[in-house]
Amino acid sequence: MVSKTFDPTKFRNSLTKSITGMSAGFNDPTDWISTGNFALNYLLSGDFTKGIPLGKVSVFAGESGAGKSYIVSGNIVKYAQDQGIFVVLIDSENALDETWLQALKVDTDESKLLKLNMAMIDDVAKTVSTFMEDYKAMNEEDRPKVLFVVDSLGMLMSPTEMDQFQKGDMKGDFGRKAKALKALVTNCVNMFGSYNVGMCVTNHTYASQDMFDPDDKISGGSGFVYASSMVVAMKKLKLKVDADGNKTSQVHGIRAACKVMKTRYNKPFESVQVEIPYETGMDPYSGMFDLMDAKGLLEKKGNRYEYVMSTGEPILEFRKRWTGELLDKVMADLPAKEAQVAADEAEAERLAREAELAELDAQLVNTDDNLIEETTENG
Numbered sequence: 001m002v003s004k005t006f007d008p009t010k011f012r013n014s015l016t017k018s019i020t021g022m023s024a025g026f027n028d029p030t031d032w033i034s035t036g037n038f039a040l041n042y043l044l045s046g047d048f049t050k051g052i053p054l055g056k057v058s059v060f061a062g063e064s065g066a067g068k069s070y071i072v073s074g075n076i077v078k079y080a081q082d083q084g085i086f087v088v089l090i091d092s093e094n095a096l097d098e099t100w101l102q103a104l105k106v107d108t109d110e111s112k113l114l115k116l117n118m119a120m121i122d123d124v125a126k127t128v129s130t131f132m133e134d135y136k137a138m139n140e141e142d143r144p145k146v147l148f149v150v151d152s153l154g155m156l157m158s159p160t161e162m163d164q165f166q167k168g169d170m171k172g173d174f175g176r177k178a179k180a181l182k183a184l185v186t187n188c189v190n191m192f193g194s195y196n197v198g199m200c201v202t203n204h205t206y207a208s209q210d211m212f213d214p215d216d217k218i219s220g221g222s223g224f225v226y227a228s229s230m231v232v233a234m235k236k237l238k239l240k241v242d243a244d245g246n247k248t249s250q251v252h253g254i255r256a257a258c259k260v261m262k263t264r265y266n267k268p269f270e271s272v273q274v275e276i277p278y279e280t281g282m283d284p285y286s287g288m289f290d291l292m293d294a295k296g297l298l299e300k301k302g303n304r305y306e307y308v309m310s311t312g313e314p315i316l317e318f319r320k321r322w323t324g325e326l327l328d329k330v331m332a333d334l335p336a337k338e339a340q341v342a343a344d345e346a347e348a349e350r351l352a353r354e355a356e357l358a359e360l361d362a363q364l365v366n367t368d369d370n371l372i373e374e375t376t377e378n379g
Contacts, residue, residue, distance in 0.1 A: 027055060029054060029056065031053065031054040031055075031085070031198075032050035032051060032052065032053050032054075033051050033052050033053075033054070033076055033079050033080045033083065033085065033147065034049060034050070034051045034076075035051035035052070035071055035076060035079075036051075036071065036074075036076070036078070036079060036282055036284060037071075037282060037284055037286060037287065038285060038287075038288055038327070038331065039272045039274070039286070039287035039291040040071075040287065042266070042291065043258075043260045043271075043272055044230055044263050044266060045263070045265045045266060046266040048334075051079070052076065052198070052200055052230060053198060053265075054085070054145060054147065054192075054196050054198035055193055055194070055195065055197065055198055056192065056198055056228075056229035057185055057188055057189055057198070057200075057201070057227065057228045057229060058198070058200045058201070058228060058229060058230040058231075059202075059224075059225065059228045059230065059231045059232070060072050060200070060203075060232045060234060061204065061205050061218045061219075061231065061233055061234065062202075062216075062234030062235060062256075063216070063236055064204070064236075065236045065254065066234040066235055066236040066256055067234060067236070067254055067274070067276055068151075068152070068202040068234055069095070069096070069151055069152075069202060070256075070276060071256070071282075072151060072200055072202050073089065073101070073106075073149060073202075074101070074104035074106060075104070075282070076149070076200055077089065077106050077113070077147075077149060078104060078105050078106050081112050081113070085144075085145040085147050086112065086113075086144050086145065087112065087113050087146075087148075087149060088114045088116065088127075088146065088147070088149070089113060089114065089115045089149045090117075090148065090150045090151070091115060091116070091117050092118055092119055092152055092156050093152060093155050096115070096151060104281070118156070119155075119156065119157055119162075120156065120157055120158075120162065121156045121157065121158055121177070121180045121181060121184055122158075124150060125183075125187070128199075129191075132192075132195075132197070135195065135197065136195075143195065143196070145196040145197075146196070146197045147198050147199070148198070148200070149199070149200050149201070150199065150200075150202070152202040152203055152204065153181060153201045153202065154202075155204075156177075158177040158180050160177075177221075178223060179221075179223070181221065181223065182221060182223030182224045182227070184224070185199075185201075185223075185227045186227045189227045189228075203218055203219060204219045205217060205218055206219055215233065215259075215261070216233055216235070218231070218233070225262070228262065229262075229263070229264050229265075230260070230262060230263050230264070230265075231260075231262040232258050232259070232260055232261065233261050234256050234259075235256070235257040235259075236254055236255075236256065237255035237257055238251045239252050239253035239254055239276070239277060241275075243279070245320050252278060252279070253275065253279075254275075255273050255274070255275050255276075256273070256276060258271065258274055272291050273286075273287055273290060274286050274287050275287070285323050285324065285327050288322075288323075288331075289305075289319065292322075292330065293305070297337070304316050304317055304318050304319075305317065305322065309333050309337070310333055310336035310337045310340050315329070
């Protein structure tokens with residue numbers, strides 16, 4: 001009897017034909033969109049120029065006025081358009097005015113941006129589903145790169161909420177909204193996976209009542225958080241520093257405290273404070289100095305701070321000078337620096353293991369010598 005060999009290619013083809021909507025193989029992101037801030041990009045992706053990926057769902061959640069819309073509907077949309085990515089902007093708060101978007105350098109022309117005003121979760125789901133049906137029917141070479149932006153997820157309503165409002169009987173939706181949001185995000189993740197289509201949403205947070213877990217909680221349940229690839233929690237702080245870096249009693253803007261709660265491309269739970277002055281808008285280098293300091297890349301020497309390049313060249317400057325060209329130089333050097341640090345740590349670990357093994361060998365030799373001595377004395 002001749003046994004049949006297992007053919008993985010045939011098995012894969014059989015599965016993909018028989019199970020609708022399934023794809024095989026890896027779908028690593030190939031397109032990334034900057035958040036407009038180098039430090040935040042780095043915390044999310046491990047790269048200063050990469051922010052959020054296409055093919056995934058990213059969430060920016062925070063209290064009112066924390067800068068969510070500024071980063072998502074402003075910066076991310078602008079940088080997506082710069083890369084030729086078409087944006088579908090779904091506004092559930094009726095708050096995104098054309099003049100505001102244009103002030104943030106977003107191109108509002110219909111050839112680059114489709115703005116939709118929606119209030120129902122079901123309508124968003126239908127929009128995405130209809131788009132993906134048409135998208136999959138297109139020839140592969142004709143498929144555009146697309147980013148869906150929902151601002152905000154928390155303001156979308158479930159059919160139960162709408163029905164109760166019309167009846168004037170507001171009992172609550174008994175968790176149906178959380179389930180609907182989870183279903184929306186989960187289905188989007190599965191639909192986008194193997195295509196150059198992504199989604200970035202904003203959401204609201206509320207104060208935690210758990211003394212053992214004080215981080216703010218994201219509204220709408222935790223189900224959709226599990227399906228997201230990136231989750232950033234944002235807090236609003238006052239910016240009381242003027243353009244020259246002097247502390248004042250006046251408020252000149254906001255400091256968006258961003259904590260990466262979840263990312264699949266770098267270490268989670270790291271934070272950065274991004275400054276957004278009212279007059280000039282966000283500086284892309286904002287938060288970079290604090291990030292470098294927190295990572296131990298800077299050594300304070302008197303009133304100045306020193307960074308040692310991977311080549312051994314030191315850069316010593318006052319804090320106010322750490323911007324622009326200097327930070328560009330550090331960002332270009334950092335991959336080599338991190339590789340050098342990793343190699344040094346690996347070598348130190350190897351030497352420690354060798355020393356430990358040598359100590360064990362010495363203990364064994366002493367034990368053998370003692371046994372021989374005892375045997376000789378007893379004999």
